[in-house]
Amino acid sequence: MQGLREVIGLKRSVFYMEYPCHSETEHRWFIMRVSPFHYQQKLYLVVVHQNITQRKLAEFEVLKLSREDELTGVANRRCFDEFIQQEWNRCARLSMPLMVALIDIDKFKEINDHNGHQIGDACLIEFGRLLKTVANRPSDLCARFGGDEFVVVWGNTSEHQADLLVGRLMAGLAAVNGDAQSPTPTFTVSIGLASMQDDPVDSVAALLRLADERLYLAKRGGRNQVAARYLGCSRELRQ
Ligand SMILES: Nc1nc2c(ncn2[C@@H]2O[C@H](COP(=O)(O)OP(=O)(O)OP(=O)(O)O)[C@@H](O)[C@H]2O)c(=O)[nH]1
Structure with missing residues (x-):
């Protein structure tokens, strides 16, 4: 405690x-204030503790x-940008794999147009909740990129493991779609997957660009698909 000295x-x-x-x-925080006090040629210290909880x-x-998407409660773009760069650096330093998935709800405009914005919002909230179930570790983060587009980064995760996580996400979506009580209409998503380790990328920006290109492929392939290097092109998502 240099300051105190x-x-x-x-x-x-x-x-x-x-x-x-x-x-x-309960959680509590205090602030301690220390100042000198001279009295009859002696030095005293006045120490005050104040509750600043x-x-x-x-x-x-x-x-x-400031780091959360207001509607869905997942991270926002700013938070994601910071997180993925840190995770990229960490995985590169430790020679660990890292995967990113860019995910877009299919024909979301139609969902809004046919059911109203509130139901559209409910789909976004539900999908945000599902994403959180597959981004649990400290090295994972899911975020809303904007509109109906989401992104997940999985640190220390191989293509094979990401494939399993995508399977789990789809199983979750299938359960929501199959639930007669669910307020949301049936919806599907398209996914572009990219790997820091197995794809020719040298930066976070290049990784996200590649995931975006693959997302576009999945959309062009007919939607409800995942596109990744290990799939050659894209594969239909089973729900
Ligand atoms: N309900 C709701 N809708 C939103 C929100 N943000 C963006 N949108 C709508 O999301 C829609 C996205 O539509 P598009 O980008 O055309 O994509 P799409 O209809 O999903 O078509 P594909 O991606 O090609 O399958 C637009 O109609 C936006 O108005 C939001 O916070 N809530």
């Missing part, structure tokens, strides 16, 4: 430190909101 040595007039002090039942919680909420 400096106050004791009279090199500075005040020292502040914020610190967590959680109890069994409300301010801290408000700061965390603002931070969360």
